[in-house]
Amino acid sequence: MHRTAAIPAFLIAAAISWFLWSWLGRPIDIVDVPRGHLQCLSYTPATDESSPLNAKDGLFHVPDGMVERDLKILSRYTDCIRTYSMLGDQGKTMKAAHEAGIKVLVGIWIGSEDRRNELEIDRALELAHQYPENVRAIVIGNEVMLRREMTAERLAGIIRSVKARTHLPVTYADIYEFWRRNPVLGEAVDLVTVHVLPYWDDPHPVAIDQVQAHARRIIEDTQKLFPGKTVQIGEIGWPSAGRTRSGAVPSRVNEARFVREFAAQAESIGVPYNLIEAIDQPWKRMPEGTVGGYWGMLDKDRNLKFPLTGPVSEWPQWRLAAAFTAAVSLVAFAWALLWRRPIMPARWLGLGITAPLVGATWWALGAQLGTIMLNNWWGWAWIGLLTLIAVIGGALLVYTVAGGRxxxxxxxxxxxxxxxxxxxxxxxxxxxxxxxxxxxxxxxxxxxxxxxxxxxxxxxxxxxxxxxxxxxxxxxxxxxxxxxxxxxxxxxxxxxxxxxxxxxxxxxxxxxxxxxxxxxxxxxxxxxxxxxxxxxxxxxxxxxxxxxxx
Structure with missing residues (x-):
């Protein structure tokens, strides 16, 4: 009789598996991106093995043809990119953008080293003047004030010196607070480029429901701060994975919602924008944590992470997740039946509830560990330890609930x-x-x-x-x-x-x-x-x- 009670209990487990994942993977209606087209996207050509993290004097190598392939893909979704440096292989973006018919916000990385700054400026101006028809503006420095690498007066002097060497418009990019503290920078530039990153706001980030009003308020404050200056958004976006900060939850749906809602109202805001970023940058997980690697519109394999029109699902492969969860439940029930000892109906019911929760946890953890994993021995060891803890814990929980010896x-x-x-x-x-x-x-x-x-x-x-x-x-x-x-x-x-x-x-x-x-x-x-x-x-x-x- 105790085996007969296992049948309805397993049906409960299968039902939980299906309904749980169908709810988690349900399509969410979000406003469409107008014309399915984004104004501008940040782009850094990098790989897991070669990136600004292991660059020497700003130089690192990327595979031949990668930049050209990337910009060809990005041209489907935008006609503008923003770069952050033109040294070495990063400079390939200018020629590739010219061939793809894409405009460029040409980035010059400015830091505390004068020699590096000179190299950055010379190379960026050389490429910008070679392809002037593709240059939207020259961005002299990115969040230099936020990183506290030099004084505002010194940076303003660098901006003026570059401005004297080109007929192209120049700007500087930083968050609103550092524009407010350093009005001398506003006097030096042709246009003001402000970053709006609500997820990183301190002391508490802004939740997804309030974020659009928050972005509009920052733009309005910047326009009031610099009347008569053209204002543009240099970075704005939302991460698809990583830790929650206060009410700011990184997720696929939330990233899609933020991007699509902002793009839909961009014309009414009246300022050009650049989204951070074009492609996920896994190397950023080292300095910024897991969340740093998942701000892209495309994943690292160059697949669009969510459609720009139509509903979006947090778990598009939810049917596979449901099948896995049901399979874990089946294994748990088979394991209990092998004990050849009576199991009370209440324990079968407990197993029918517990087993799918264990399976769903394992699936969700696997997805999370995939975003966390660093491709080195320490990364593999850490993932292995967490997996071992969860697998043994799930088996022990099933064994205990089912009333094993x-x-x-x-x-x-x-x-x-x-x-x-x-x-x-x-x-x-x-x-x-x-x-x-x-x-x-x-x-x-x-x-x-x-x-x-x-x-x-x-x-x-x-x-x-x-x-x-x-x-x-x-x-x-x-x-x-x-x-x-x-x-x-x-x-x-x-x-x-x-x-x-x-x-x-x-x-x-x-x-x-x-x-x-x-x-x-x-x-x-x-x-x-x-x-x-x-x-x-x-x-x-x-x-x-x-x-x-x-």
Whole structure:
């Protein structure tokens, strides 16, 4: 009879798999980009192996023909690109733009090194004067004030010196705040180029529902600040992947919504715009975190990430995700049937709910890890560790919910060390070692997120499965009745996670941060009694000297 109950339970699991992913992958109606055409896109020719990160004196090599192929693809969606340097292979963009019939906002990278600045200026002017009909403007410096690499007066002097050498319009690009602080820059340029990046706004970014009004307000403030000057948007956009900041959620749908809503109202705003950026730049994940690599209209394989007209789905391959989730559920049910022991109908029902959640978590985590992964040994090791934590945690959760044989009590710190020394693990020591791997990794992440989380990803998808599994094991009567020796190591790790986890919450509107904090709390519960014992021991140690003094 217990096997018969598995049939309706599995049907529930299959239904959850289908309805969950069909809802997550539902098409979202968004306003179309007018004529399916974007005004201008930032473009940096780079690869995973060769980029500004490993450039020497601004020089790095890209494959032959790549720039030409890229601009041919981009010409389908825009007739303008913005560059950031013309040194070395980056200078190929001028000839390629000429051949593709594309205008260029010619970028000159300005920094703290005078020699590099001179090379940048000379090369950019040489190419701009070679193809003047393709030059929309020359951008002398990008966020130099934001990076605090020189004074405004010095930069204004550089702008004037370049202006004296060309008949083409010149500008400088930065966020509104640094234009406001440095009016001397507005006096030096022909037109004002302002960046509007609501995701990066501090102290709190702007949520997607308020972002269009926010962008219009910045443009209006810039126009009031420099009456009589032409204002253009040098960078504006939204990321498709990465961590949530306050109410700003990176996602495929949100990027599409931001770009398409802004493009639809651009004419009424009355300023030219440039979107950041044309193609995803995975190399930017190093300086800016995962989110830095996913601002492109096209992915790194040069595929359009979302259509410029018509509905957009967050999970366009949701049917495949649903099939995977159902397959995981099927494996979980087959595993439980192999135990050849009675399973109560309530446990089959629990498995019918838990198994698809495990499968959906694994699929979503796989997608997230694909955006995080760095193509080096450390990147592969980190992805492997997180995958191992989630896979074992999911299996342990399924086993516990379905009522498998009693899982042995996880060995404490001393027991795990003894097993490592002897290289012999029993069941208790093996699960204890896994528990320690989970807790140590979570502790490192929790502290890192609390201290400096701006560029770090929330990884609750990797940790909620073991957190739930160990919590279920902890609340089982057989485990609760065990007499457990004080474990100071467990106490301090649990306290660290418990305290640091909630510090990652920048605002309570940040659902991702709140879920991460809740996961940290749940992870700490099985070791919470050790925290209380250790606290009592420390208090007692402080009281004893007082008693001795009396």
């Amino acid at each position: 009693n899982v042995p009590r996880p060995a404490g710190f001393d027991g795990v060390l003894a097993a490592i020394r002897t290289r012999r693990f029993d069941g208790s020591q093996a699960i204890g070692a896994y528990h320690w791997v989970v807790m140590l990794t979570a502790a490192i992440l929790a502290v890192s997120m609390a201290i400096d989380g701006r560029h770090r990803d929330f990884l609750q998808l990797a940790f909620w499965l073991p957190a739930a599994a160990f919590l279920l094991l902890y609340i089982q009567p057989a485990t609760r009745e065990l007499v457990r020796e004080p474990q100071p190591e467990e106490a301090w790790i649990a306290a660290l996670i418990l305290i640091a986890g909630p510090f990652a919450i920048d605002q309570f509107t940040n659902l991702e941060a709140c879920i991460w904090a809740a996961t940290c709390v749940v992870l700490s519960v099985p070791w919470l009694e050790f925290v209380l014992r250790e606290g009592a021991r420390i208090r007692g140690a402080f009281r004893r000297p007082e008693a001795a003094g009396n």
